[in-house]
Amino acid sequence: MGLNQNHHTEHFEDLTIGFADRLFRVAFARAGNVQDAEDIVQETYLKAYRSFESFREGTNVKSWLMQILINVVRDRHRRTMHRIETVELKDWENGVDEPAFASPEDLMIEDEVDPALSEALQCLSEQLAIPLILREGYDATYDEISKILDIPIGTVMSRLSRARAALRERLKARAPNKNSDKLERTADDL
Numbered sequence: 001m002g003l004n005q006n007h008h009t010e011h012f013e014d015l016t017i018g019f020a021d022r023l024f025r026v027a028f029a030r031a032g033n034v035q036d037a038e039d040i041v042q043e044t045y046l047k048a049y050r051s052f053e054s055f056r057e058g059t060n061v062k063s064w065l066m067q068i069l070i071n072v073v074r075d076r077h078r079r080t081m082h083r084i085e086t087v088e089l090k091d092w093e094n095g096v097d098e099p100a101f102a103s104p105e106d107l108m109i110e111d112e113v114d115p116a117l118s119e120a121l122q123c124l125s126e127q128l129a130i131p132l133i134l135r136e137g138y139d140a141t142y143d144e145i146s147k148i149l150d151i152p153i154g155t156v157m158s159r160l161s162r163a164r165a166a167l168r169e170r171l172k173a174r175a176p177n178k179n180s181d182k183l184e185r186t187a188d189d190l
Contacts (some may be wrong), residue, residue, distance in 0.1 A: 008052065012049055016048060019062055020041065022137075022139075023041045023065060024037055024038070024041050025137045026066070026137050026138050027041050029129075029137050030073050030121075030126075030129060030130070030133060031073075031076075032122050041069070043076075044065065044072050047071075048064070048065055048068050063144055063148050066138070070130060070148065074126065077126065116174050117167075120167050121133070121167070124163055124166055129163065131145050131149065131156055131163060132160060132164065134148065135160055142156050142157060
């Protein structure tokens with residue numbers, strides 16, 4: 001690897017590495033599990049690195065990375081829509097539908113997210129979920145969301161309002177369970 005390539009790599013890392021946690025949170029909110037979220041972030045960084053030569057200085061790095069991540073999420077969603085999930089016969093007979101192991105990190109991350117909230121987010125359409133995840137999980141401004149998704153700010157505001165209302169209704173529908181007060185507060189905070 002030449003000196004120029006080392007500089008290219010270091011410059012890429014300097015500009016992008018600080019966004020890894022935020023990208024992961026958005027990916028996790030959409031994917032619903034640690035492994036897929038990690039894969040999405042890794043693919044995002046790989047695509048960003050490969051296209052870094054076309055990156056213009058002065059461009060908002062956060063928005064650029066988020067656009068790539070959203071495209072990766074969309075591509076993965078399209079691919080998985082046509083794929084049939086298979087289960088080993090021995091696992092099916094034993095009632096096992098997940099791997100028998102999870103790392104402590106996986107367990108910690110999955111425990112941090114309220115399962116009801118995660119499930120409700122998964123039920124939202126991509127059109128509603130992505131702006132909400134960007135706003136609430138990524139702290140993106142309306143203007144940033146508008147630029148990332150290439151839609152007018154009014155559309156961002158409308159989608160956020162509809163997403164919050166849908167999420168609120170979904171969480172309130174779970175009221176009979178023991179976490180109903182907590183879920184209703186979470187829904188009202190959105």
